[in-house]
Each structure stands twice: as C-alpha cells, then as structure tokens.
Amino acid sequence: MxxxxxxxxxxxxxxxxxxxxxxxxxxxxxxxxxxxxxxxxxxxxxxxxxxxxxxxxxxxxxxxxxxxxxxxxxxxxxxxxxxxxxxxxxxxxxxxxxxxxxxxxxxxxxxxxxxxxxxxxxxxxxxxxxxxxxxxxxxxxxxxxxxxxxxxxxxxxxxxxxxxxxRNAFKTWRRLPEWEETAAPPPPASHAVSGADSRRRLAEMLGAGAEQRPQQADFASAAAGAFAPREAEGAPHMILAEAGTGTGKTLGYIAPSSLWAERNGAPVWISTYTRNLQRQIDQELMQLFPDPEERRARVTVRKGRENYLCLLNLEEALGQSAMRQMALPLALVARWAGATRDGDIQGGDFPGWIGELFQPGALMGLADRRGECIRSACAHYKKCFVEHSIRRARTARLVVANHALVMVQAALGGGEDGRPTRYVFDEGHHLFDAADSAFSSALTGVEAAELRRWLLGAEGGRSRAKGLRARIQELAGDIPQLLAPMEEALHAARCLPGGGWYARMGDGALPADGNPTETFLHAARQQILARAVEDDGIYTLEVDLHPVSEAVLESGAALAAALQALEQPLTRLRDALAAKLETPEGEEEPEVGERIRLETAMRGIERRALMPLGAWRAMLGQLAAPQPEPGTRPVMVDWLQLDRREGRDVDAGLHRHWLDPTIPFAQVVAAPAHGLLITSATLTDAAKRDDPEAAWREAEARTGAVHLPLPAIRAALPSPFDYAANTRTFIVTDVDARQSGPVASAMQQLFLASGGGALGLFTAIRRLREVAHRIAPALEARGIPLYSQHVDAMDNATLVDIFRAEENSCLLGTDAMRDGVDVPGRALRLLVFDRVPWPRRTILHRERRLHLSEGAPQGHDDTHARHKLRQAFGRLVRRADDKGVFVLLDRACPSRVLAGLPEGVTPRRVTLAEAVAQTRELLAP
Known part of the structure; x- marks a missing residue:
C-alpha cells in the first residue's frame, strides 16, 4: 500500500x-x-x-x-x-x-x-x-x-x-559495510618531535583566539620527550608528568602524539582507566579532526571484544525472540546497530539506559562476554564491529584505549592490534591498580567452570558454545593428527566443575562424583570458615593460604595432576596447529581463509586454556611449599577467598596477585615500548611537597619506572586555579559519622545550603542506602532531585549523565562513582565524604602495607586516603570560574591525611552549622 x-x-x-x-x-x-x-x-x-x-x-x-x-x-x-x-x-x-x-x-x-x-x-x-x-x-x-x-x-x-x-527489518547486518583486508603497515620511521614542534601543533589546534594557558604549552613540550628515538633495547623514554587540574593536559599530549604519528606513519596509543575519560578524549579529538570522516579514519576507540555488539549473537537472539519481553529491546538494538559509529554496546553512542528499561540482563548476551567468537567461521565476520575496529587501529594515527586492554594485549605479545611503540597513559595514578587486576590469577569455581564450558560446550544447555570438538573437527580433515589429542583433552576436561556446582557450593556439599576441582573448592571453603577471624554470614571472607590444611593440600595435589593431564593434550593440539602454519620450503602456503582458521584455533587454545591452566598449576604448586617466615617479603601474595552475595556462598578459590604489579607492567608493557608518557593530576603525594624527591620516588615506584634502566624524566605543572579564593574545605566536628542518622541530617542540611549540585560519597553501601531513604523526600520537596547508586534503577554512567544535566540535583555514590564523575560548572559544587576513605582491610593490603611502604605501615594507609581525597577534590573545580565546597563529616580525620589537598587549600575544623552557613555564602547563585 x-x-x-x-x-x-x-x-x-x-x-x-x-x-x-x-x-x-x-x-x-x-x-x-x-x-x-x-x-x-x-x-x-x-x-x-x-x-x-x-x-x-x-x-x-x-x-x-x-x-x-x-x-x-x-x-x-x-x-x-x-x-x-x-x-x-x-x-x-x-x-x-x-x-x-x-x-x-x-x-x-x-x-x-x-x-x-x-x-x-x-x-x-x-x-x-x-x-x-x-x-x-x-x-x-x-x-x-x-x-x-x-x-x-x-x-x-x-x-x-x-x-x-x-522480521527482516531487524536484520541490520544486511546493510552494514564490510571491512577489507590490507597489507600489513610498514614499520614506523624514527623522526623525533621537539618541544617547539609540540607547542606549534598545540597552537594550531587551539586556534588564534584561544585562551593562552602557559602551563598547557609547557606540558606539551615536556610530553614530547616520550617521542624521542629509543637508544637501547628495553630502555624506553618514560616521562612522568603531573599536571594540575585545569592544565589542559588532554590537548597537551594530543599535540605531540598526533605530530609523531603523522611523521612516522604509526599509531600512538592513548590509554585511560575510566570509560568516561575515554569518551572525553574522543570528543576532544574533534578539535584536531573536525571532519567526521577524517576523524573516523585517523582515530579509533579500542576496547575489549566483550564491549562490542556481536552480530551473530543478535541474529540468534532474534531467532529466539518469541518472548514478548525481548522483542522491543532487540528492536532498539537493531535500530542502533544500523546507525552506530563503532558498535560499542557498553558505551560510545549506545544509550546505557536502554538496558535498564527491560528485564535485568536482557542485553547481556549480545556481546561476546564468554569467548564464544568463531572468527572467520562467522557469517558476519566481514561486517563484525570488532574486526572493523582492529583494522582501523592498524592504520589509525591515534588509538584511544584503556589500561586493561593495553596490558592484556601486551601480555599476549601484542595481540590482534600489533605492538605499539608509543603510549600515553592518562589517569596514570591508576596504573598500579590496573596492573594489579591484569596480572593476577584466580583458581575459582566460576573461572574453572567457564573453561569447562569453553572446552566441552553447553553440555545440553542453549548456547552457541559448541566446544573444542566443533572447533577442531572443522580442521581435522586436513590435519587428522588433531583428533587423538582433542578426544584426550575433552575427556580430561571433566575434572573441571560440572553442572550444578554453583548450588553445591552454596550448600557446602561435596561432589558425589569426586570431581577434583569441586573437591578442592570444598576443602578451601572449609579452611576459610575454620580460620576467618570474623564471619557475619554476609560479606566475603579471606584467609591466608599457609599453613595449608591437610584437605586443601591433598585435594590441591590431585587437582594439579588432573590439570596437567588436561594441559598435555591441549599443548599437543596447539603445536600441531602451529606446525601446519609453518609451511616447509617448496610447499604451498595455506590460503588466507585457512590460515585465519588455524591461527584462530591455535590462539584460542593458548589464551583460553593453556595460559590459565599454567597459572593454576603454578598456584597449586605453592601448596606444598614451606610456610614463609614472618616478615619475609613475597614476590606473589596467595590467599583463599569465599565470595558471598546477599548472604549466600557463591564461589570460592585460590587467588594470586603480585606484591608489586608494576614489575610485570614494566616487563611486558613498558620495556618493549620506545616511549611512554604517564600523566595525572595526582601522580605524587602532595603531603610530601617539602620533600619532592621522596614524592617522586613514590610516584616512580607506583608506575614501574624504578624497574626500567633509564630514569624517568619528571615534569610538574601546577594548576592555574585559585583554590584559596574559589573553594572551602571543612571537617565537621559535631557529627557522629558512625551513625546513619546524624550523617543523613548533615548531608541534608549541606545539600539544601548549596541548592543542590552535591555529590555525597560513602565508604559503605548500607550506610548510603539508609541515608538516601532518609533525605530524598525532604530534598525533593524543596525542588532538589536526589539520585543514588545502589538505590535507583540505573547504572553509574546513567546517574552521572543525569547529575551533569540536572544542575540542582544531588547524587550519592561509593568510591566507584568518584572516579567516573567529570562535571564542570555548577552541576557539581559541593562534595561531601561521610568518612575518611581508608583502604579495605584485606590480606593483599596487609602485605603491601608491610613491604611497599617507605616508612611506617601507617604511612601506606595515609597515602592511600590522601590520594582518594585529593582525586575527589579535583572533581570540584574543572574550570577557572568554578566554585566548590569540600566537606568531610569524619571528625576523627587526622590532619596528616588532609595535607595532600592542593596547594592553597586550608582545611578548617568547624561545626555543622558553620559549614552550612559558609557553604550557603560561597555557593549562593
């Protein structure tokens, strides 16, 4: 019609x-x-x-x-x-x-x-x-x-x-462009970028009428040092640049980065810790590349594969979408997929609130979160968003990534994107935490069950995960020697947790079939319950691995043997695939499609199976080691952990972290690079401004610079902001921060005094919820909307977007909210901490406190709290005309913790009434 x-x-x-x-x-x-x-x-x-x-x-x-x-x-x-x-x-x-x-x-x-x-x-x-x-x-x-x-x-x-x-209207993939394979890019040239070059490029980017910021030009000049040619293998140029809030460091490092990339024909990888900054940098690059098509060609945002929409998952979900509750969310995703810039379903141009409108987890299965990608065997391989981004990254000039992806790719020898030679690490104060996560290992029920699913497939469930058999049988026609080790591996994989392990874990029951992994997890759980100092039945428990109980020792030895029996045939499988790729002289090389399938299968076995199996066996090998002498500095920290959710045991296992995770960061990320710029507004401990050498030594320790042969070049650019005139900092002396009622009353009075625009940060979720329920009606009756993490039916990114748009709203959150907030102007003008953000008391923290602190262990805790307070304070003033009030309701806060606030900030201990009055006075519109 x-x-x-x-x-x-x-x-x-x-x-x-x-x-x-x-x-x-x-x-x-x-x-x-x-x-x-x-x-x-x-x-x-x-x-x-x-x-x-x-x-x-x-x-x-x-x-x-x-x-x-x-x-x-x-x-x-x-x-x-x-x-x-x-x-x-x-x-x-x-x-x-x-x-x-x-x-x-x-x-x-x-x-x-x-x-x-x-x-x-x-x-x-x-x-x-x-x-x-x-x-x-x-x-x-x-x-x-x-x-x-x-x-x-x-x-x-x-x-x-x-x-x-x-129904065909939902099949967005039919209209998407295909990527085209190109030759590998040539090696980069070795042209340097001088400080003067960087200043000129910055001036071009800002334009003739831009505000002059001398600190920004100085920062750009200092950053150029990271782009000098390397003089010796394993000795990169590392620049540590602390740039105070308002310096304009993003454009400051984009200037030399873009210039080096143009001159040398290779990308610079710019890495962030938070998605928010990743998105912000992408927006800043509009100044350098205002034309969208040019920006798409020269700038790529890279994230892990699990962040992108999988077109095959979408197709399969549509085929199963008879359920009424799935049709609409899939329609909205399909509409988005036809218009998206890059297919990033966890951020980018995908509205995060779409998933909030439907059943929890409605969109979870649309990204490849479980390593099910079948690469070239996929019907949508040539249109895949991930493959598009990988290929754009190879030819882009600037790749905006995140710390986690950079470290994982480097640990894998460069990964699909190749190995960059130049990095910029923004939010450099988070490098230690990012490395701690990237280079850790965990032998838990969840991890082991996931490996079993990858090897054996769904075992009767509804999933595309056909398992190792489906991956190998496709290749076995040409390589029959793959079949025997495949069958051996599939048989051995039954040592991993079987169906129903989750329920057995929650009930504390032993597996009836003697499954080695479940038996070990059961023994670990018993040791944890026996030795935990405090057990309220709600929160996660940790105990030291040593001395190892007899049950853990015996079950661990049996599990190690079972994992070795699984590792051996998988190693033979990988080696047979590698041999097929190594074509003898005179024989015809595999075709491109076959080579991709072989490499995909080999890489999957190595990364998804052999790497975790090797780590797990090494961890189990420590069970029989003698208990370390008290005070011995370990290289690795091992402990047993029982995870709980809403009072139910959901997982248990053995955890291993590096005592100093900057060691592997220096080895696998920094040393192979030619130059690195690590920057942040809070690289050093401002409390040590009277001893700058000690402050820089600590910064070098937390960024891995001490493990490299060349000393890092240090640069410090002060903030241009007048904190003394535009901010106030109060420690309230007459509020009991241990009780939710007084904290709620104090926050309500302060939020009303500021007229909104307030962020309240909590050290405990329970206290946050109690305060939110107490103060929301009174605030909203005065026209001040209140939004709360862990209370509102929204994720963190959505809450921050609302907070930024609603100038007079207030937001409550925990530590995770602090890192994701970048709200210039009056939308954030008051920040209130309920208590000093001391570090969590964990076994890992105990060991680092003992062995990584330069002075007394208490100094380690103080530095941790100072950094968090200083980073939070930096959220308050983002522009020269911003005004803000910083309040701590913890009257027990020691003065030494406040010494890390920016220069010019003078904390004052006052009553709540005084804090309310002066907040109203400074922030009155």
Whole structure:
C-alpha cells in the first residue's frame, strides 16, 4: 500500500513525573495533580497508561510494580534517534531536543507531550528515506510481538499506518559495510618531535583566539620527550608528568602524539582507566579532526571484544525472540546497530539506559562476554564491529584505549592490534591498580567452570558454545593428527566443575562424583570458615593460604595432576596447529581463509586454556611449599577467598596477585615500548611537597619506572586555579559519622545550603542506602532531585549523565562513582565524604602495607586516603570560574591525611552549622 502523508498522533494519556514517594500527574484534561502514598496507584488506575521518562526508575521512586504499563519516552527516543543519547530525565531530553528545560515537576509534566511530538517529527523526517520503510516494518512487527503502545504513533509519523510486520527489518547486518583486508603497515620511521614542534601543533589546534594557558604549552613540550628515538633495547623514554587540574593536559599530549604519528606513519596509543575519560578524549579529538570522516579514519576507540555488539549473537537472539519481553529491546538494538559509529554496546553512542528499561540482563548476551567468537567461521565476520575496529587501529594515527586492554594485549605479545611503540597513559595514578587486576590469577569455581564450558560446550544447555570438538573437527580433515589429542583433552576436561556446582557450593556439599576441582573448592571453603577471624554470614571472607590444611593440600595435589593431564593434550593440539602454519620450503602456503582458521584455533587454545591452566598449576604448586617466615617479603601474595552475595556462598578459590604489579607492567608493557608518557593530576603525594624527591620516588615506584634502566624524566605543572579564593574545605566536628542518622541530617542540611549540585560519597553501601531513604523526600520537596547508586534503577554512567544535566540535583555514590564523575560548572559544587576513605582491610593490603611502604605501615594507609581525597577534590573545580565546597563529616580525620589537598587549600575544623552557613555564602547563585 502506498505511503500517506506523515502525521503526528499523540496518545491520549496523562503525563507523569516522579519524585521519591510523590507524583505529579497532568491529566488529559489539563488538570495537575500532586499525589502521595496509596493515592498514586489509585489515580493511575483511573487513566490510560501515562507518558513518562524511564518507567522502571519512575516505578521504584513511587513504590509501584517495576514493569509499569506506560508510554516511555526513552523507548521512543531510542527508536526515533538511534545512536543518539540523552540524560534520561525530562530536562535531559529537553536539552538534547533544543526545548526549554523545565523548572519544576509541573513544567516537566507539561513538557512531555512536546518531547513526544519532537521525536515523532524526527520519524516523519525519516519517512521517505530507505530506512523509513524498514522502521515501519519493524514497528508493525512490535505491535504483535511486544504490544508496544507507541506503534500507532510511530506508523502514523512514518506515513505507513497499515504497514505489514517485517522480521527482516531487524536484520541490520544486511546493510552494514564490510571491512577489507590490507597489507600489513610498514614499520614506523624514527623522526623525533621537539618541544617547539609540540607547542606549534598545540597552537594550531587551539586556534588564534584561544585562551593562552602557559602551563598547557609547557606540558606539551615536556610530553614530547616520550617521542624521542629509543637508544637501547628495553630502555624506553618514560616521562612522568603531573599536571594540575585545569592544565589542559588532554590537548597537551594530543599535540605531540598526533605530530609523531603523522611523521612516522604509526599509531600512538592513548590509554585511560575510566570509560568516561575515554569518551572525553574522543570528543576532544574533534578539535584536531573536525571532519567526521577524517576523524573516523585517523582515530579509533579500542576496547575489549566483550564491549562490542556481536552480530551473530543478535541474529540468534532474534531467532529466539518469541518472548514478548525481548522483542522491543532487540528492536532498539537493531535500530542502533544500523546507525552506530563503532558498535560499542557498553558505551560510545549506545544509550546505557536502554538496558535498564527491560528485564535485568536482557542485553547481556549480545556481546561476546564468554569467548564464544568463531572468527572467520562467522557469517558476519566481514561486517563484525570488532574486526572493523582492529583494522582501523592498524592504520589509525591515534588509538584511544584503556589500561586493561593495553596490558592484556601486551601480555599476549601484542595481540590482534600489533605492538605499539608509543603510549600515553592518562589517569596514570591508576596504573598500579590496573596492573594489579591484569596480572593476577584466580583458581575459582566460576573461572574453572567457564573453561569447562569453553572446552566441552553447553553440555545440553542453549548456547552457541559448541566446544573444542566443533572447533577442531572443522580442521581435522586436513590435519587428522588433531583428533587423538582433542578426544584426550575433552575427556580430561571433566575434572573441571560440572553442572550444578554453583548450588553445591552454596550448600557446602561435596561432589558425589569426586570431581577434583569441586573437591578442592570444598576443602578451601572449609579452611576459610575454620580460620576467618570474623564471619557475619554476609560479606566475603579471606584467609591466608599457609599453613595449608591437610584437605586443601591433598585435594590441591590431585587437582594439579588432573590439570596437567588436561594441559598435555591441549599443548599437543596447539603445536600441531602451529606446525601446519609453518609451511616447509617448496610447499604451498595455506590460503588466507585457512590460515585465519588455524591461527584462530591455535590462539584460542593458548589464551583460553593453556595460559590459565599454567597459572593454576603454578598456584597449586605453592601448596606444598614451606610456610614463609614472618616478615619475609613475597614476590606473589596467595590467599583463599569465599565470595558471598546477599548472604549466600557463591564461589570460592585460590587467588594470586603480585606484591608489586608494576614489575610485570614494566616487563611486558613498558620495556618493549620506545616511549611512554604517564600523566595525572595526582601522580605524587602532595603531603610530601617539602620533600619532592621522596614524592617522586613514590610516584616512580607506583608506575614501574624504578624497574626500567633509564630514569624517568619528571615534569610538574601546577594548576592555574585559585583554590584559596574559589573553594572551602571543612571537617565537621559535631557529627557522629558512625551513625546513619546524624550523617543523613548533615548531608541534608549541606545539600539544601548549596541548592543542590552535591555529590555525597560513602565508604559503605548500607550506610548510603539508609541515608538516601532518609533525605530524598525532604530534598525533593524543596525542588532538589536526589539520585543514588545502589538505590535507583540505573547504572553509574546513567546517574552521572543525569547529575551533569540536572544542575540542582544531588547524587550519592561509593568510591566507584568518584572516579567516573567529570562535571564542570555548577552541576557539581559541593562534595561531601561521610568518612575518611581508608583502604579495605584485606590480606593483599596487609602485605603491601608491610613491604611497599617507605616508612611506617601507617604511612601506606595515609597515602592511600590522601590520594582518594585529593582525586575527589579535583572533581570540584574543572574550570577557572568554578566554585566548590569540600566537606568531610569524619571528625576523627587526622590532619596528616588532609595535607595532600592542593596547594592553597586550608582545611578548617568547624561545626555543622558553620559549614552550612559558609557553604550557603560561597555557593549562593
């Protein structure tokens, strides 16, 4: 049927805006109702499903069923504007759609129909494009499959009210471009970048009318040292550059990085710790490459494979999407996949709140989180987002990655992207933690069961994981010698945890079949329960490995033998595949497709099986070692751990970390490189500003510089901000920070004094939840929305986006929230810590406290707390005209911990009333 003229068909529905326990309802007749308690559900029952933003969050705030029938504007936004994002609030949508932001809940409710109109107009603009017909077919399919209430409005806007359902419209991969294989890039040249070159490139990037920042130019000049030609193997040039907040270090290091990449024909890898900064750097690069096509060719954002949409997973999910609750989320993902820049489903241009709108975990299976990728055997291999990003990284000039990926790739010998020669590590203060995670090992039930699934397949479950047999039989026609070790390995893999291990772990039951891994885990659990100092039945437990109980020793020896019996045939398998790749002289080399399949199989066996098996056997080998003498400095720290979730035992195992993880970082990442820039606003301990040599030595120890032959070049650029004039720092002396009630009262008074724009940070989740429930109604009654990690039905990234958009909102979170917040301007003007963020008391911390502290062990704890407070303080002032108040409610805070705050900051111990009054005075608009 021919299309008709698009028209806007708005649902005849009330508009609903929620606060904690209070609803504002604009009825179809134009009446505004303010509802509380049981009256909310009663009033909603009188009307059709309402217009709202973020149904699960609305339901939670109003204590209604989670899956509330509604016209959710976020669903319409994701369908109408795929690969666009917006903070999921009425104000956030208004800002993105160029509508006047609402001032209160009544204005927000009145704005919801206009937001719907804007989104439907966007669909009307798409009506005559080729994608318009597919959008109509998809919407018509959703009418029956999901009973999506927006279908009539969407079809009217597309001018196809009678469109037929079309399942093919979901098959986005048909329209995606294919990548093309190219020759390997030539080796990079060795042209240096001088400090003067860097300054000139920075000036070009900023433009003639830009604000002059001498510190930024000095930083760019210092960063150029990382791009000098290397003089000796294993001796990279390392620059440690501490650049105070406001220096402009991102553009400062992009200047020499981009210049070196252009001159030498090779990429510079820029690595961050947080996704937020990764996204921020990508946005900053718009100044260097304003043309989107040029930026796509020269800049690549790289993440681990598990971050990208797997097209084969999407296809299989669509084939199984008879369930009503999956049809709509898959439709929104399919729409996004056709418009996305890079296929990053964990960030990038994918709105994180899409997954929040549906059943928990609805989108979890769409990325390759379990190593099931079949590479060249996949029908979508030539269109794969991951393969696209890998190939772009080989020819890009700047690759924006993260610390975890960089370290894993380096540990694997360079990985799929090759081995970079130049790195920039932003957020360098996190290198120690990133290396600690990347180079650790864990022999746990979850890890071992995952290896069994990779080797044996789903064993009756619904999964694409066909196991090792499917991978090898494809190749065995040409290499029959693969079959015997394959069968031997599959038989030996049954030593790993079998089906139902999770329930047996929770019940503390021994496996009836004597499974070696489960027997070891059971013995480990018994040693943990016997030796734990405190056990409240709720939190994770740790105990020292030594002295090893007889049960752990015996079961560990049996498990080590079983793992060796598995490792041996897998090693023969890998070696047979490698031999096939090494073509003897005079014989024809394998074709490209066959070579890819051989390399994929060989790499999978090495990385997914042999590497963990080798690490596990080494760990088990320590069981029979004599107990170390007290005070002996270990190279590795081993302990047994019992993991719990909501009071139930969910996993147990043996853990191993390097005492000093910068040793493997220096060996596998830094030493093979030619140059590294490590930068942060908090590389050194500011408390040691009177002894800068000691401060730099500590920074060199935490970044691995002490393990390299060449000394690091040090650079320090102060912040241009006037902290003395624009900030206040208070330690409140009359609040008992151990009790939730006084903390809640204090935060409420401070948040009201600042008029919002406050971030409250907690050292315990339980206390955060208690405070959130106490103060939310009072704040929202004064027009200050409160959002909370672990309370609201949203993830951290969504909460930060809302906090940034809602200038007068407040946000509560834990330590993880602190690292992800970058909110310039008045949206963050007050930061309140409930207590001093001392390090968690763990076995690993105990050993590092004892052996890695330069002075007394207490100094190690002090340095940890100072760094966290200083990093948090840096969130407050992001621009020269920002003003901020920093408050610590812990009256027991020692003055030495506050010595790490920026120069010019003078902490004062005051009563709560004084802190409230001075907060109001400084932050009054």
């Amino acid at each position: 021919a299309a008709v003229s698009p028209r806007l068909l708005l649902p005849d529905a009330p508009a609903l805006v929620a606060a904690h326990g209070r609803a504002t309802l604009l009825t179809p007749d134009g009446e505004v109702l303010t509802l509380t308690g049981g009256r909310i559900a009663e009033a909603l029952a009188e009307y059709p499903p309402p217009l709202l933003v973020h149904a699960p969050s609305t339901a939670k705030r109003l204590d209604l069923p989670r899956f509330l029938d509604a016209f959710d504007l976020l669903e319409l936004f994701a369908f109408a504007l795929p690969a666009r994002s917006a903070p999921p609030t009425p104000r956030g949508l208004a800002l993105v759609l160029d509508l006047p932001p609402p001032e209160d809940d009544e204005a927000a409710a009145a704005l919801l129909p206009e937001i719907a109109s804007r989104l439907l107009r966007a669909l009307a603009d798409e009506a005559r494009a080729p994608s318009g017909k597919e959008a109509a077919g998809m919407a018509a399919q959703l009418a029956g499959a999901a009973q999506w209430p927006w279908v009539p409005s969407v079809l009217a806007a597309l001018g196809q009210p009678d469109a037929k359902p079309d």
